[in-house]
Amino acid sequence: xxxxxAKILKELIADGRNSPDKIAKKLGLSKxxxxxDITKMEKKxxxxxxxxHINYRLFGYKAVAHIQINVDSHQADQLxxxxxxxxxxxxxxxxxxKGNVEVVATLKTLEQLSExxxxxxxxxxxxxxxxxxWTDVKEMNDNLAIIPEIRMKGFAGTNKKESLQNKxxxxxxxxxQIDQKIADKLAENGRISxxxxxxxxxxxxxxxxxxxxxxxxxxxxxxTVQINPYKIGYRALCIFFTVTDEKSESIxxxxxxxxxxxxxxxxxxxxxxxxxxxxxxxxxxxxxxxEIGKVPGIIRSDVKISGLGGFKKxxxxxxxxxxx
Numbered sequence: 001x002x003x004x005x006a007k008i009l010k011e012l013i014a015d016g017r018n019s020p021d022k023i024a025k026k027l028g029l030s031k032x033x034x035x036x037d038i039t040k041m042e043k044k045x046x047x048x049x050x051x052x053h054i055n056y057r058l059f060g061y062k063a064v065a066h067i068q069i070n071v072d073s074h075q076a077d078q079l080x081x082x083x084x085x086x087x088x089x090x091x092x093x094x095x096x097x098k099g100n101v102e103v104v105a106t107l108k109t110l111e112q113l114s115e116x117x118x119x120x121x122x123x124x125x126x127x128x129x130x131x132x133x134w135t136d137v138k139e140m141n142d143n144l145a146i147i148p149e150i151r152m153k154g155f156a157g158t159n160k161k162e163s164l165q166n167k168x169x170x171x172x173x174x175x176x177q178i179d180q181k182i183a184d185k186l187a188e189n190g191r192i193s194x195x196x197x198x199x200x201x202x203x204x205x206x207x208x209x210x211x212x213x214x215x216x217x218x219x220x221x222x223x224t225v226q227i228n229p230y231k232i233g234y235r236a237l238c239i240f241f242t243v244t245d246e247k248s249e250s251i252x253x254x255x256x257x258x259x260x261x262x263x264x265x266x267x268x269x270x271x272x273x274x275x276x277x278x279x280x281x282x283x284x285x286x287x288x289x290x291e292i293g294k295v296p297g298i299i300r301s302d303v304k305i306s307g308l309g310g311f312k313k314x315x316x317x318x319x320x321x322x323x324x
Contacts, residue, residue, distance in 0.1 A: 001046060001232055004029070005037045006147045009046070009227070012038075014142040016050040016190045016223035048313045049226040050190030053139055053321035054183055056106055058220050059175055063133050064090070064320060065105045065113050066267070066274065069120060070128040073099040079124050086119075088112050091316065093306075099127075102306075132241075132269035137320040138252055141224060144278060145259035146232055173218045178203060182211055183221055187317040190223035222321050226313040233280045237311070238288070239304045240275040246297040248273060249324075254295045258288060263320075275301075278308070 001009070004027070011023045020034040027034075041047045056064050071079055076099045083092040083103055090104045107113055113131065120126060181201045185192060192200075198208035215221040244251055252264050255275060265274040275292065279285040285305070292301055308314075 012225040067103040132267035
């Protein structure tokens with residue numbers, strides 16, 4: 001991937017509906033060259049689609065929970081099949097050690113979390129179960145260090161970004177069935193035309209555009225391209241389960257300066273923060289781990305590593321949008 005293609009890709013990760021014309025003006029390129037580079041990245045399998053991030057809270061969910069379940073390895077496949085049939089379960093997967101299952105559940109009520117856990121315990125031999133409720137999220141997928149000069153600068157704190165969401169008034173916004181349908185359609189294809197979107201939802205293209213812009217401006221919904229991270233050199237997803245001794249806002253601000261950290265979750269439970277990073281090799285993992293350890297206020301951080309072989313389309317549909 002060329003430097004120019006990397007810059008174009010970062011613009012599309014930040015806003016998946018970014019037009020070639022808008023990208024061209026920002027980067028000082030021609031519209032035609034931007035279109036050609038996007039097509040090349042699609043043919044190479046770097047760009048694999050487009051989907052949405054959503055604000056679960058504003059869509060009526062009480063919470064999003066991350067559950068770590070450890071069962072006997074011979075029950076792992078049955079447990080995954082069982083979890084995937086639960087309507088509340090957003091994702092369930094097992095990586096590296098069979099029987100260690102990661103679950104993300106979207107909850108309309110907190111009681112649903114207890115129901116999920118009790119149901120699993122009744123039907124499987126659970127060796128260990130840990131739960132964390134995501135209270136707030138900082139989504140930073142455009143923090144991937146895919147531009148060579150950023151990658152070479154390493155961890156110099158030069159990767160500052162402005163928030164893409166304008167959340168003024170977002171607490172007062174009301175999500176109706178049409179908004180839900182728009183979100184569902186864009187999750188399937190984030191770059192669908194407004195004309196097609198309007199037809200499938202049952203509204204005019206002008207109404208579809210107006211509704212989408214309102215959702216976007218209020219931090220309810222964000223479109224991003226999907227990529228195959230393996231195609232651009234990433235080999236693993238690392239989760240740092242972190243305990244802190246002071247306010248997390250200042251810690252998160254410093255963590256956000258570290259390239260390749262893609263999201264930070266404030267949590268309640270066994271840890272205060274979950275920090276997600278994509279890494280290219282063990283050297284990059286150790287460098288990120290070292291930088292996290294330098295942040296004042298972090299007491300302890302346990303890391304879990306998953307391979308990226310199965311991540312053909314990342315991010316997956318309906319990941320959590322930034323809430324702060």
